[in-house]
Every structure is written in structure tokens, then in C-alpha cells.
Amino acid sequence: xxxxxxxxxxxxxxxxxxxxxxxxxxxxxxxxxxxxxxxxxxxxxxxxxxxxxxxxxxxxxxxxxxxxxxxxxxxxxxxxxxxxxxxxxxxxxxxxxxxxxxxxxxxxxxxxxxxxxxxxxxxxxxxxxxxxxxxxxxxxxxxxxxxxxxxxxxxxxxxxxxxxxxxxxxxxxxxxxxxxxxxxxxxxxxxxxxxxxxxxxxxxxxxxxxxxxxxxxxxxxxxxxxxxxx
Numbered sequence: 001x002x003x004x005x006x007x008x009x010x011x012x013x014x015x016x017x018x019x020x021x022x023x024x025x026x027x028x029x030x031x032x033x034x035x036x037x038x039x040x041x042x043x044x045x046x047x048x049x050x051x052x053x054x055x056x057x058x059x060x061x062x063x064x065x066x067x068x069x070x071x072x073x074x075x076x077x078x079x080x081x082x083x084x085x086x087x088x089x090x091x092x093x094x095x096x097x098x099x100x101x102x103x104x105x106x107x108x109x110x111x112x113x114x115x116x117x118x119x120x121x122x123x124x125x126x127x128x129x130x131x132x133x134x135x136x137x138x139x140x141x142x143x144x145x146x147x148x149x150x151x152x153x154x155x156x157x158x159x160x161x162x163x164x165x166x167x168x169x170x171x172x173x174x175x176x177x178x179x180x181x182x183x184x185x186x187x188x189x190x191x192x193x194x195x196x197x198x199x200x201x202x203x204x205x206x207x208x209x210x211x212x213x214x215x216x217x218x219x220x221x222x223x224x225x226x227x228x229x230x
Contacts, residue, residue, distance in 0.1 A: 016131070017129040017132070018129065018140040019123070019126065019128065019130075020119070020121070020122075020123040020130075020144070021125070021126040023155070024123065024151070024154035025154070025156055026154050026155055026188075028153045034180060037149065037174060037176050038150055040176075040177065041172065041177045044174060045171070045173050051090050054166030054197075054199045054200075055088070055091045055094050055165035056091055056093040057165075057198045057223075058093055058094075058097060058165075059093045059096055059097060064217070065097075067218060070217050070218070070219070073213070073217060074097075074101050075101050077101075077161060077227075078097070078101035078103045078161055078194075079101055079102040079103065080102065080103070081161055082103065082104065082105045082107070082159060082161065083105070083106050083160070083163060084152065084160045085106065085107065085109065085165075086109045086110075086148040086151075086152065086162070086185075087109070087148060087164070087165070087167050088109060089166075095108065095141050097163070099133075099135055099137075099139050102139075104140065105140040105142075106140070106141045107142045107143075108143040108144065109144050109146050109151050109152075110143065110145065110146075117143070118144060118145040119143065120145065121145055121146035121151065122146075148181060149180055152181070153184045156188070157187055158188070158191050158193075159188055159190055160189060161190065162188075162194075162196070163195075164195065164196075165197045165199065165200060166197075167181075168201040169201055172201075175204065178201070178204045179204040181204075182205045182206065186209070186228070190228065191229075192227065192228065194226065195210070195224075195228070196223075197223075198224075199222040207226060209229060209230035210226040210227065211226065213225040213226065
């Protein structure tokens with residue numbers, strides 16, 4: 001079900017609502033090159049939908065969030081902000097995490113043909129806004145059917161936190177796409193924000209300007225947490 005329809009348009013923006021049109025404002029200088037990489041990745045991988053449960057290692061049995069120090073750290077970093085979940089698949093673990101730590105907005109991104117329900121991309125009508133859930137605290141929760149690199153490359157600098165789970169060489173098959181993907185995540189991560197995940201390949205991840213936090217919080221690989229400090 002595509003929820004990007006005319007009847008979903010709210011012409012009177014209300015407090016707490018989110019517009020993808022207003023969010024995706026970065027005019028990326030690498031846009032043309034990225035389109036070539038995206039096409040190569042699409043040819044290699046297609047729109048295969050792979051259900052995975054990597055993100056649920058954060059919220060299931062023996063969750064790191066059971067530790068007070070980890071909970072306090074994530075509460076400080078996620079509260080009131082934007083959490084982006086590339087390759088979200090059909091898991092709701094990061095949606096739950098966004099609620100748990102009082103994020104203002106959660107956006108999962110996936111191209112899988114079985115993703116349902118989803119929001120259409122790119123946004124075509126600037127009047128289309130999405131309202132917070134009725135949860136307490138409220139959180140705008142979206143799953144967007146889009147290429148991960150394409151979507152993230154249009155986010156402004158220093159604007160979000162990211163959770164990247166299970167993104168490895170079985171998902172990203174083009175090395176240059178992988179490098180661009182991580183570079184764009186780093187650019188778009190807010191200063192003082194975090195990039196965290198479980199079981200993701202980091203071979204093209206440049207940690208310059210980031211500080212590793214998992215050891216400080218008592219976690220080990222395949223968990224990873226980086227804080228953007230520069």
C-alpha cells in the first residue's frame with residue numbers, strides 16, 4: 001500500500017508533523033555520479049526483499065538497552081531528534097527504539113518490493129505532511145520505499161542519527177556505492193549524534209571525526225557505536 005496519495009495530504013501543517021519535501025533539501029554535488037552507482041547497485045541486487053532480524057539484537061533478549069549506562073547514552077543522543085534506519089526490512093525494532101528514547105521522527109528506508117505499507121519517494125507534493133503517532137511520547141514513524149544512498153544523500157548536513165544493521169556485502173554489491181553510502185551517512189549525522197548498528201560491514205567506513213563508544217558502554221563487535229565529534 002503506497003500511502004503517498006492525495007487523500008493523505010494535510011494542507012494545514014500541525015505542530016509535530018513532518019514533510020519529506022522539507023526534510024530532503026540538500027543539493028548534493030555528487031548527485032550525477034551517485035545515480036550511476038545506484039543504477040549499478042540496482043542491476044546487481046535489484047529490489048530483492050530480505051527479511052532480517054539484525055536490528056532486533058538491540059531490542060530482543062539480552063538487549064544492550066537493559067544496561068542503565070547504555071540507556072542513558074541513547075536517551076541523550078536520540079531524544080527529540082531524527083533516527084534514520086537504512087535497510088530497515090520488515091523489522092520494527094528501530095521504530096520501537098525511536099519511541100523508547102523519545103525521538104521526534106523515525107524513518108526506515110528500503111527498496112524491497114514487499115515493504116508494506118510505505119511512503120512513496122521522491123516526494124511529489126510539498127503539502128504532504130505526516131502526523132505523529134498517538135503513542136506517548138508521540139513520534140512520526142515512516143517507512144520509505146527508496147534507495148538508501150539516494151535518500152540519505154538529500155539529507156542536510158548534521159541532521160540525523162543513523163542505525164545501520166546487517167548491511168554487508170550480501171546487500172551492497174558495488175564497492176563505490178558502499179563507500180559513498182558511508183560517507184553520506186557520516187556527513188548527515190548531526191554533530192554529537194551517533195551511528196550505531198549490528199553486524200554491518202565497515203570496510204569502507206572512514207571513522208575520522210568520529211569516536212568509537214561501544215567499549216566505553218561495555219559492548220563488543222558486532223555491535224558498533226560511533227559519536228560524531230567533529
